[in-house]
Amino acid sequence: MKRTLLIIAFAMFSIFSFSQISPGETSDFEIDVEGWEHQIANPNDPVQVADGGPNGAGDGYLSTSSSGAGGSGSRHVFANDNAEWIGDYTSAGIVAFTFDVRNTNATEDLFLRVGFNGTGFNDWAASTNPVVVPAGSGWTSVTIPVEASDLSISGSPTTVAAILANVTQVRILSNDGSDILHKGQRAALTSDYDNIVAVDVLSTPEFEVQNNEFKISPNPAKNRLNISIPDGNGDMKLEVYDVLGKRIFKGLLTDLDSSINVSNWKTGVYLVKISSDKISQTKRFIKQ
Numbered sequence: 357m358k359r360t361l362l363i364i365a366f367a368m369f370s371i372f373s374f375s376q377i378s379p380g381e382t383s384d385f386e387i388d389v390e391g392w393e394h395q396i397a398n399p400n401d402p403v404q405v406a407d408g409g410p411n412g413a414g415d416g417y418l419s420t421s422s423s424g425a426g427g428s429g430s431r432h433v434f435a436n437d438n439a440e441w442i443g444d445y446t447s448a449g450i451v452a453f454t455f456d457v458r459n460t461n462a463t464e465d466l467f468l469r470v471g472f473n474g475t476g477f478n479d480w481a482a483s484t485n486p487v488v489v490p491a492g493s494g495w496t497s498v499t500i501p502v503e504a505s506d507l508s509i510s511g512s513p514t515t516v517a518a519i520l521a522n523v524t525q526v527r528i529l530s531n532d533g534s535d536i537l538h539k540g541q542r543a544a545l546t547s548d549y550d551n552i553v554a555v556d557v558l559s560t561p562e563f564e565v566q567n568n569e570f571k572i573s574p575n576p577a578k579n580r581l582n583i584s585i586p587d588g589n590g591d592m593k594l595e596v597y598d599v600l601g602k603r604i605f606k607g608l609l610t611d612l613d614s615s616i617n618v619s620n621w622k623t624g625v626y627l628v629k630i631s632s633d634k635i636s637q638t639k640r641f642i643k644q
Contacts, residue, residue, distance in 0.1 A: 391441065431540035456550040480510040
C-alpha cells in the first residue's frame with residue numbers, strides 16, 4: 357500500500373512539476389479551443405472555427421465575442437487555467453505573448469492586454485499599456501510584453517513579481533483603460549485569434565536584431581520625436597495613443613526619416629504605431 361501511495365504521489369508531483377508554462381507553449385486552435393474560455397460558461401464562450409485563419413483555407417482559429425449588456429459574457433475577455441499555461445513565468449523566462457489577431461468590429465478598436473491571476477482570488481496584474489488593433493483590420497501579428505516592468509497591479513496589494521512566480525490563470529482581453537485593467541471592457545465586440553505563443557528573450561522578435569523595425573529618437577524627448585521607417589515599405593500610417601488608448605495624433609509617413617512636434621503633449625507614456633498593408637509595429641515613447 358505504501359509503495360502504491362508513493363508511486364501515485366510521485367506521479368502527481370511529476371505532473372505538477374513539468375505540466376506548466378514553458379517557452380514556445382502554443383495554442384493554434386486546429387482542433388478545439390484548447391482550454392481558452394470565459395471564466396463562467398455563457399452564450400458568448402469562445403468557439404473554434406475550422407477555416408479562415410491567417411494561413412487561409414484549412415487554418416483553424418478562435419473566435420470570441422462579448423455582449424456588453426451586463427452579466428456573464430458581457431466583457432471582452434477569454435482566459436486559460438490549464439496546466440500548460442500556468443506556473444512560474446519568471447523562472448520559465450517568458451517575456452512576451454505573440455499571436456495573430458483580427459479585429460472584426462466595424463468601428464471599435466481593440467485595446468489588447470494580457471492579465472495574470474496569482475494565488476489569491478484578487479491577486480491580478482495586467483498590461484500597463486495596450487496594443488491597439490484598429491477596427492476592421494485583417495489578420496495582424498502582435499507582441500505583448502509580459503515582464504514585471506510591463507505590468508501593473510490590478511487587484512489586491514500584492515506584487516507583480518509574486519503573481520508572475522505563481523500564475524494560476526492567464527487571460528487576453530480588450531480594455532480601453534476605462535475599467536480595472538485585468539477586466540475586459542463591457543462592450544459588444546468580436547475578435548479572432550490564432551497562434552498564441554509564450555516566448556522567451558531568445559525567441560521573441562522584439563529582442564532580435566531586425567532590419568525591418570522602425571526607430572524613434574530621442575526617447576525620452578521634450579520637443580521633437582524623430583521617426584525612421586524601414587526602406588521598401590512605401591508610405592506608412594502613423595498613429596500615437598496615450599496610456600488610456602485615446603489616439604492623440606494621426607499622420608502619414610512619406611519619407612524614411614520624419615520628425616513631429618511633441619512640445620505641446622502632456623508628460624507621460626505614449627504608444628507610437630506605424631502600419632501599412634505589409635507591417636504593423638508599435639513602440640513605447642516617453643514625453644518629458
